Amino acid sequence: MTSPVDPVEGAGPVEEPMEDPAAPQTSHARPGSLQQGLERPRRAWAIDTTPLRNPHYRRLFWGVAATMLGQQMTLVAVPYQVFALTGSSLLVGVTSMVALVPLIVFGLLGGAIADSMDRRRLMLVTGMGSAVTSALLAGQALLPGGGNLVVLWVLTACVSGFTAVNQPTRSAVIPALVGAQGVPAANALAMTVRQVGVIVGPLLAGVLIAVGDLFVAYTVDALGFVVAVLLLRGLPKLPPGRAAGPLRLGAAIRGVGEGFSFLRTQPVLLMTFVVDVIAMLFAWPQAVFPELSEGRFADSPNSLGWLFAGVSIGALLMGLTSGWVSRVDRQGAVVIGAIVVWGVAIIGFGLAPSLWLAVLCLAVAGAGDMVSAVLRSSMLQLAAPEEMRGRMQGVFLVVVAGGPRLGDLRAGAIASAAGVGVAMVSGGVVVVVAMVVVALVVPSFWLFRASRSSYATDPVTD
Template identity: 45%
Template sequence: METARSSDDDIEPTAADDDAPLGAGDTAPPPRPGWRRWVMDTRPLRHRPFRRLWSSTTVTAIGSQLTAVAVPKQIYDITGSSAWVGYASFAGLLPLVVFALWGGVVADRMDRRTLMLVTNVGIAITSVLFWAQSFAGLDSVALLMVLLAVQQGFFGMNSPARSASVARLVPADELPAAGALQSTVAQTGMILGPLLAGALIPVLGLPALYLIDAVALCVTLWAVWRLPALPPLTEGATGGAGATGGARRGGWRDVADGFRYIAAHRILLMSFLADIIAMVFGMPRALFPQLAAHTYAPWGEGFALGLLFAAIPLGAVAGGLLSGTFSRARRHGLMVIAAVVAWGVAITGFGLSLNLWWAVAFLALAGVADMVSMVFRGTILQAAATDDMRGRMQGVFTVVVAGGPRIADLLHGTAGSLLGARAAVAAGGLLVAVGTLGLAVAVPAFRRYTP
């Protein structure tokens, strides 16, 4: 197991660094000359521990999408019912929510590297079991749903530890750049993974997708194994407001402590509320099939549907590649507000578009805004929370990211049937813009927030 060294290649901020006020003595990095100021800031990759964590994310971003395509495809092949595909999605939601919240507590209580190792082993084993049942031709929907629930539980435990580790691996002024690097990789995986799955299924079959994901997770295990130890910075802390040393609980009272911590820190609360508003009212993916079949039918239903689903992640990747200015931005709260309002305006434009190409352009602009929002919301969670609370903040973040779009699916699906798809989309976008501006007016501290 490696320990942190003082070289630039293998830097891990010390406990004292983490406990110091983030931004105290930090200054914005000098602008890079010419066109380089616009392109992605890759300075975090100079630090070997972060480079290893990021490289493991790069590998699994595509591999996990292979499984994400294979599971609903296999369930549909067995049942011939889209309803069962939806049931399976919700079967994975509850364990994801429960274990993400609990995993955030555990990530604040134990070595985060150890937690990532254990949970990655669990995810890898479930991928092997996915392969085994598919290879054996068991055709059991119940087994698939159980495996999916178990895998989502392990993912829920893994995600807070992985995200909360970033602030220990890069300097504070590089957090926006680190967030842009990670988010860009994740969005790229959402584009390339399904495309690769579609190309491989006719050639290699579904079992191969599960097996490739399992092999990719072995690479992740190696990268995480090479990380330095990431133990709690305060040995006896319980994490509650005003807590003193004592036995670590690691139970649901600590989950409640996390929510109380959010409620007591308006900056954190506003970052979560902005994300909830954007996702619940402004994520219209449930209406993409209806719009492709009716509004954009002249371009070809299948072609239009593929473009609609790809447009947001394509815009997000483009935003990530042009994220060089992120590291120089100091008004992080204002950046979140502007990005979420831009998302709402773009979604409104999409809802009003009768031309497919204008619709794709507005969705791509929404993807750019989403990337900006993701980066600065993530940076706020890393910078505004103390290290003994970062795991729980990332656990709540995982729940919001996973649950928000599912609530949006229900809300937009219902509104689309009552108002029509385009009206529901446009109204949702307007609600996002108005609601976010209302937050900005109600809490001036958020729009003035700097790390």
């Protein structure tokens, strides 16, 4: 990562004074800095909350927390409203594609934009755009007839586009806020609070939908973005690692090309995407949940709900006990091990004769995926220079969004032809074997150490 960011606008990199090797070794942690916080004792397994002592990261964290609940409620409310308007599951599927296309396009462009302008400003602009769009969703829910499909699709695309720019930008600023040492713990905190939203948001949305109040569900989403914007206003300026210039579409498109060119020269960064695509393409289980709930687990109450919650339950529990993850140095090896755990757990899920065992396997898979996600994101932030972080996080968002959808297609096709067990077991076996191949063929990924990453960043200070 790049040199420390000077909080004074227009100033260059901070030059650290040379140390006298004969002088006594003392701590150089800034008062109240993350490094100083890391010197304090903490529990070995509990989630590492040290980054929350940093006031800048604290604003970012609570901004994420404020938006996650409403976002998850909207993810439930939109497909429900489409089905209520049309009675067509096909159009519900089309709605998913309406959201996916801008997510891919603006995920890539958003990363390039985040590398060419002040990232604090970009987060404020996209946050306000999301708030206004969610407010319009609430307004259209009050239209006669329960809304309008075309309006709903347009607003859904806008929400997806704003999210696709905002999310890579939020991830790209984490090293500048907490420094290299705090990146894994900061990622674990952010991903854990997201899992809380994934579990609680749909439950609240279900309650509101049951009483016919989509307006409130969308309004909660809008208010969450407003709170996030108010919090983010207190951040310092967060310029990219290169000189910011006027925002032009052509420059953003060229920036995407530069990002992929850079990625081709970085096998470690490239493999963070490849291993996730392998895990999601061959072992994403969601497509088979309805068939299992109607067949193998038909006698178990609320089996569909438990199946959908299984992965998130495991991810949340791992997040709450992720203190050790933030101290991992051999990040590449642990990522491969975590994905092997995912693959083995999916094999167990495919063979599970009872609902409780299937949910347990899904929870183990979710725990492995949580470890993989935290460390892969950290590797991207630590092994990419400041001026490339936005684009790398944009690609990360596209992979995270697209992989499970491709996995649904594969799992559904094989389950229809040969059964759920074959679909899940075969996919899990492929994942395990593929991780062994990755470790042998790309030793730089297996041997990657956070302590030897090429770029180092200190947290910004006021």
